[in-house]
Amino acid sequence: MQHRNRLSAALLMVLLGSSGLASAAESVLFNFVRPLDSVQVALKDAVLPDLQAETNGQGEILRRVTFNPAAQPTLSLTPAQGSWDWSQQGAMSLRLQNAMDWDLTLLVRIESLDGQQLLSRVAVPAGPAQTLLVPLLATAPIAQGMRAAPPMPWRHNGQSWLVATEVSGQLDARQIKRVELSLEQPQAAQSLLLGRFGSQSEAPLAAVYADLIDAYGQSTRRDWPGKIASDAQLKTEAAREQQQVQGWLKQRPAQDRFGGWQTSQPFEASGFFRTEQREGQWYLVTPEGNPFFSLGVNAVTPHQSQTYVTGRESMFRQLPKPGEPLAAFYGEADSRSDNAANRGRGYAQGQWYDFYAANRARSYGQADLPAWRSSALQRLQAWGFNTLGGWSEGVFSGEDRIPYTISLSIQGDFATIDSGNAWWGGVPDPFDPRFAMAVERAVAITARDHREDPWLLGFFADNEVAWAAPGGEPQARYALAYATLRLTTDVPAKRVFLKQLRDKYRNHEGLSKAWGIELRAWELMEDPGFQAPLPSAEFPAIEKDLQRFLRTYADTYFKTIADSLEWHAPNHLLLGGRFAVSTPEAVAACAQYCDVLSFNLYTREPEHGYDFAVLKELNKPVLISEFHFGSRDRGPFWGGVVEVYKEEERGPAYAQFLEKAARQPLIVGAHWFQYLDQPASGRLLDGENGHLGLVAITDRPWQGFVEQVRKANLQLPNWLKAPPAAPMPGHSAAQ
Incomplete structure (x- = not known):
């Protein structure tokens, strides 16, 4: 405490010098260089050496905190009494600098007395100090109409701002009880330099997306x-x-x-x-x-x-x-x-x-x-x-x-099923008669002006159908089957699935034994919300039944399209389904009914995107229908x-990808x-x-x-x- 009191007025001027000047709209609660008892600092697997300040390359004095190798080393800031009322402010503010030679990802958590919290992951680049702002409301670039936000940090009104452009959760800004800064599983000690902490008006936040695009x-x-x-x-x-x-x-x-x-x-x-x-x-x-x-x-x-x-x-x-x-x-x-x-x-x-x-x-x-x-x-x-x-x-x-390609756009009022990855919409229900009608209409109209054109390489069967959900766990792998069983029997796909099970097991006792469940009557499976069990080694029939249904589903889907194209444009290739997320059943069905398998492979090399040993067994040419490097x-x-x-x-990156593709015997484009x-x-x-x-x-x-x-x-x-x-x-x- 005595050492803190000896900080001179001249030193305080340095702390608020041009590179670290507090803005007029900033409310400073605490400064790591000259801490006060009004804010309590707690550390978990982190070190904040007592009164050890240092001057950065811009002449600004900051204090080092080191996060040690651990699951989630954390620095917590809490009010000594009560809570902070930030309801008239727009963001939490923190003056900081990455002390490493590489970028760090800082996890910021802000919690209110009612237990609500905001969470943000912020990329803190190596380089000079900047002021971190974390908005006190959930936000994301997509809310501004775009997928990715402008680059950070960003200079505005003579200062360098690092604005968290993605924040999730909710908060009572009238009663803030804790702010946590942490790193996730650092493999070695990582350090930040810290200065002022407090809150900031909405003005810098509003400016993030202003004057962004030139003429x-x-x-x-x-x-x-x-x-x-x-x-x-x-x-x-x-x-x-x-x-x-x-x-x-x-x-x-x-x-x-x-x-x-x-x-x-x-x-x-x-x-x-x-x-x-x-x-x-x-x-x-x-x-x-x-x-x-x-x-x-x-x-x-x-x-x-x-x-x-x-x-x-x-x-x-x-x-x-x-x-x-x-x-x-x-x-x-x-x-x-x-x-x-x-x-x-x-x-x-x-x-x-x-x-x-x-x-x-x-x-x-x-x-x-x-x-x-x-x-x-x-x-x-x-x-x-x-x-x-x-x-x-x-x-x-x-x-x-x-030479050109055509993507079939199959639209109609047929049933669809949400597998949990419906980026472009639900998966068409191929058992719905209206799907076959929509396919016939789409192919007939599309092929009408192209059936005799030698320049047409072929037709794609739609694009990035959500055959599975993201992730490798069984819930994702079999998401389409599980989603089907949760629906009502008004959905044709569910009726087909139930018929497969009835034909195989004859009664609910047989299914109960094979799946390891207690099903008291077949009718219970017809109810919406039925949750099938996950595959297990003890009950292998579960996975076999899921796989059989998915193959029937994909067979019906691709055969419907292939049959229509064979009728309307028999001279042209069916180039597959432009798979993004797939299942083995969907790929095998595509190989059976299409002339070419097509994949949208967003990987460094083609063989990083799919197991080509499996594709070799299917013995169909492969077209990479999308790839890029940005x-x-x-x-x-x-x-x-x-x-x-x-x-x-x-x-x-383009040259490497193309060479790998050309040297793979299955790939034709x-x-x-x-x-x-x-x-x-x-x-x-x-x-x-x-x-x-x-x-x-x-x-x-x-x-x-x-x-x-x-x-x-x-x-x-x-x-x-x-x-x-x-x-x-x-x-x-x-x-």
């Missing part, structure tokens, strides 16, 4: 090479890129008109795309009979770059005023839905703006579709791609042709499903997701805002990335196994 749709929070600052720069770079594209087009390797690899050992030409296996290697074959590895890009379209502005106009620095030329790119939409993809989302309806179309108009004087198609096609071919993946613009007409250092705030540290790592970056402020569909594209929102390609992508694509023939000679008539390929 070109770019983030205002960062700069990067090639960031657009003027219309003149847009035009200059567009002209320069066009020269580069024309030069690259002249260097394209010899191919047939469909992009097939011309070889001395061609296949039989059928006039349409097909598959063939030779000596264990699967190939796609062009209509002219040449091997074809599908190098595709998803979402090659100018129509997915709109972002909502209604209700969040302050997010945008400069939007066109009514009557101005660029005001032509406003529109209206409503993206609200019950899907998990939109759960908790704010700003999902109203007026939108299309920065991508506006930037094309700035660059070329127009934003018409024919000009866009010509530009996109030339780019794709110059970069070594040969296929339009899912969700792409329709057929490139006239001379502008490139980062957060070029505008949009989400790094994608597979994130790399920086832009310069995306190209090598890989489709990048996607052509364009998503809007930094969130796309209309679900608020995704990832830096995933080959091309920025400004219509400028990411130059370093596309150069590396092109190099990898042109290297593909060196990685592929050249097709052997065709077998003699009357002999198998194995012979």
Whole structure:
């Protein structure tokens, strides 16, 4: 205590110096450098050396706390008496600095007297001190209409703020009794430097999402090479890129008109795309009979770059005023839905703006579709791609042709089942007669204008159907079966499941014995909410029955689609279901009824995403229908499903993935997701805002990335196994 009292007025000025100045709206309760008895500090598996302060690189004095290796080392702050009333404030505030050379994830828990609590995980980067703000209400970026929040820390009004943008739970802000700071399972001692602790007004929180997007749709929070600052720069770079594209087009390797690899050992030409296996290697074959590895890009379209502005106009620095030329790119939409993809989302309806179309108009004087198609096609071919993946613009007409795919959109009033992973909606009930009608309608309409088109690679059977729930536990693996049994018998799938069990066990006593349950009557299984037991070694029949139902379910689903396609478009391939989450039963059924298995594999290498030994047993060609590598250092705030540290790592990651795919005998193609970056402020569909594209929102390609992508694509023939000679008539390929 005597040592504390000797802190001089000069030292106090240092504590509140320019780098650590308390804002006018900040209420300071406690300072770790000069602690007072009004706040009690408790430690669990952590060390706070008494009165050991240190000066950081900016001249600010802070105090070190070290979290020791343990399950959850914790520092707790509580009022010496009563509780804290923060009801007039917006956030908890804490001056802190990461004392390590790497990022730390800090777990912050704020609890009120009634036991309610808020929880937030905050990434604290290595570097200078900053002020951590944890909002006193639950919040998330999706509530602001976007998947990922702007980067933190962030400088505002001369200070560095680290705002927790994801907070869960609820709280009585009038009676705060405890704040806890902890690390989860550190493997070695980790240290933070701490200063002022208290509460803060809502002003910095409100500013987090304000003035976020510039006139070109770019983030205002960062700069990067090639960031657009003027219309003149847009035009200059567009002209320069066009020269580069024309030069690259002249260097394209010899191919047939469909992009097939011309070889001395061609296949039989059928006039349409097909598959063939030779000596264990699967190939796609062009209509002219040449091997074809599908190098595709998803979402090659100018129509997915709109972002909502209604209700969040302050997010945008400069939007066109009514009557101005660029005001032509406003529109209206409503993206609200019950899907998990939109759960908790704010700003999902109203007026939108299309920065991508506006930037094309700035660059070329127009934003018409024919000009866009010509530009996109030339780019794709110059970069070594040969296929339009899912969700792409329709057929490139006239001379502008490139092999393309179609995703069947099966919609109707048929029953669906929520497996617990209904990101895009429930799983269609294939036993509902209305499902077969919806399939017939979708296939007939879709195939009508494409059945004789040799450029069509094939049809995808929907996208990312939720065959299971997330996780590897039995509840997730068999989620669709369990969910079916919980429904009423009005649902056709439940009636099918119950019939399977009745046919096998005859009576409820037989089922009770096989499943290890006490079922007093069959009718009890018909009631909603019936909970089947988990699989166990003691009662193996449980798992066998679940698996049998799932296989019947998937068989019916894929057979319904395959039969309809065989009738309406017999010359074209059925490219599988674009699996994201799957079960062995669904994959096996897909292999039986589809020409190709397709997977959306968001992994570093293809074989990290699925067991290819299992796929080898199924002996069907595999198409990777989606993959990508994103980062957060070029505008949009989400790094994608597979994130790399920086832009310069995306190209090598692409090349490694493609080489691994080409060297896998089952894989016949890989489709990048996607052509364009998503809007930094969130796309209309679900608020995704990832830096995933080959091309920025400004219509400028990411130059370093596309150069590396092109190099990898042109290297593909060196990685592929050249097709052997065709077998003699009357002999198998194995012979």
